[in-house]
Amino acid sequence: MKTGRVVGTVVSPQQHPFYDGRKQLIVRYTRPDGTYADDAYAVAIDQVGAGIGQDVLVLDEGNSARQLLSLAPSGPTRAVVVGIIDAVNT
Amino acid sequence: MKTGRVVGTVVSPQQHPFYDGRKQLIVRYTRPDGTYADDAYAVAIDQVGAGIGQDVLVLDEGNSARQLLSLAPSGPTRAVVVGIIDAVNT
Amino acid sequence: MKTGRVVGTVVSPQQHPFYDGRKQLIVRYTRPDGTYADDAYAVAIDQVGAGIGQDVLVLDEGNSARQLLSLAPSGPTRAVVVGIIDAVNT
Amino acid sequence: MKTGRVVGTVVSPQQHPFYDGRKQLIVRYTRPDGTYADDAYAVAIDQVGAGIGQDVLVLDEGNSARQLLSLAPSGPTRAVVVGIIDAVNT
Amino acid sequence: MKTGRVVGTVVSPQQHPFYDGRKQLIVRYTRPDGTYADDAYAVAIDQVGAGIGQDVLVLDEGNSARQLLSLAPSGPTRAVVVGIIDAVNT
Numbered sequence: 001m002k003t004g005r006v007v008g009t010v011v012s013p014q015q016h017p018f019y020d021g022r023k024q025l026i027v028r029y030t031r032p033d034g035t036y037a038d039d040a041y042a043v044a045i046d047q048v049g050a051g052i053g054q055d056v057l058v059l060d061e062g063n064s065a066r067q068l069l070s071l072a073p074s075g076p077t078r079a080v081v082v083g084i085i086d087a088v089n090t
Numbered sequence: 091m092k093t094g095r096v097v098g099t100v101v102s103p104q105q106h107p108f109y110d111g112r113k114q115l116i117v118r119y120t121r122p123d124g125t126y127a128d129d130a131y132a133v134a135i136d137q138v139g140a141g142i143g144q145d146v147l148v149l150d151e152g153n154s155a156r157q158l159l160s161l162a163p164s165g166p167t168r169a170v171v172v173g174i175i176d177a178v179n180t
Numbered sequence: 181m182k183t184g185r186v187v188g189t190v191v192s193p194q195q196h197p198f199y200d201g202r203k204q205l206i207v208r209y210t211r212p213d214g215t216y217a218d219d220a221y222a223v224a225i226d227q228v229g230a231g232i233g234q235d236v237l238v239l240d241e242g243n244s245a246r247q248l249l250s251l252a253p254s255g256p257t258r259a260v261v262v263g264i265i266d267a268v269n270t
Numbered sequence: 271m272k273t274g275r276v277v278g279t280v281v282s283p284q285q286h287p288f289y290d291g292r293k294q295l296i297v298r299y300t301r302p303d304g305t306y307a308d309d310a311y312a313v314a315i316d317q318v319g320a321g322i323g324q325d326v327l328v329l330d331e332g333n334s335a336r337q338l339l340s341l342a343p344s345g346p347t348r349a350v351v352v353g354i355i356d357a358v359n360t
Numbered sequence: 361m362k363t364g365r366v367v368g369t370v371v372s373p374q375q376h377p378f379y380d381g382r383k384q385l386i387v388r389y390t391r392p393d394g395t396y397a398d399d400a401y402a403v404a405i406d407q408v409g410a411g412i413g414q415d416v417l418v419l420d421e422g423n424s425a426r427q428l429l430s431l432a433p434s435g436p437t438r439a440v441v442v443g444i445i446d447a448v449n450t
Contacts, residue, residue: 014174
């Protein structure tokens, strides 16, 4: 998994029907100290009600994503937001 | 998934028969602000009628790609263009 | 697999139930000489009782992770800490 | 998939028997404009009779590679050269 | 697959039992010209009797790794050294 911050949502009226009604978040990955990890990001399907500006946990693996969305073994997806981060203890 | 912009199509007369008749788009990945993410790109099979210059959503995971192309569990493919992006809300 | 060093733990009260009670470690990847590999890191589930500051082996592959957690073929996870490193012989 | 250019072949007399008799090409990845993408490359099994200096399409995904080599669901391989590129239309 | 050079072995007395008795090599990836590809490396399980300083072929894909180790479909592993490189013809 990776840590990241939600920076936007994608508006895509012309897309595969699978994605209809699923919120697609743009998540920029962050370093352990909370700064952005350069340009790394993912477009991930929201599973925890995350909003713009929130720090989140992203799981970027197809089989996991399908299981979280109760789609296994089928469903075209890869990245999912699985948690909202309260703090990082160091 | 990643966001990107279609910059070209591949012409490959000598290729595996699987790819015959499938439009192969070269998609350069873009950052959340719409600029290009350096050199990152994928050659992806079109599923939404995308053309050069359009902003798109790319799903780069083999199992997902096969399901979108109705090839699961078989079919040699990895990246698929699954949506045309209208806007990114931030 | 990769080598890394544990630098923190994630506190995420609002997350998918699967992760409840599982310690999520932030592991920064290290080079063979022990220095940090720039910004590369993973959030990995602990399987060996690793703590902050320890050098560890990280396995970052979904199917492997599920098997180590006895979740196969199901379970939303990807990276797992599978060993504590005593030394690297060169 | 990625675009690349064949720059060499690997000679490995001491290897897993699976690879005997299969031509292993070193392919440097190229950008959409045909220049090399820094140091990115793959060692890929040839499926289209590609030679040194030719521009090719590389599919770098294990399940796809196995299907192209008629090895699915088994066979230790990951990257395959699946096409020779004639041109890139932009 | 990737080309690389063995630079060390990992000593990890406190690890998952699966790894007991398996030699874990630290392999730094090399460019087609034999120089190191910056910081890229993998910890891979040896399958060909490779030693420190030797140039090797690394297969970094979980399903392939399991098949090479006769573990399929189960076994927590990802990268395996599958060949010793004698030369690269260019």
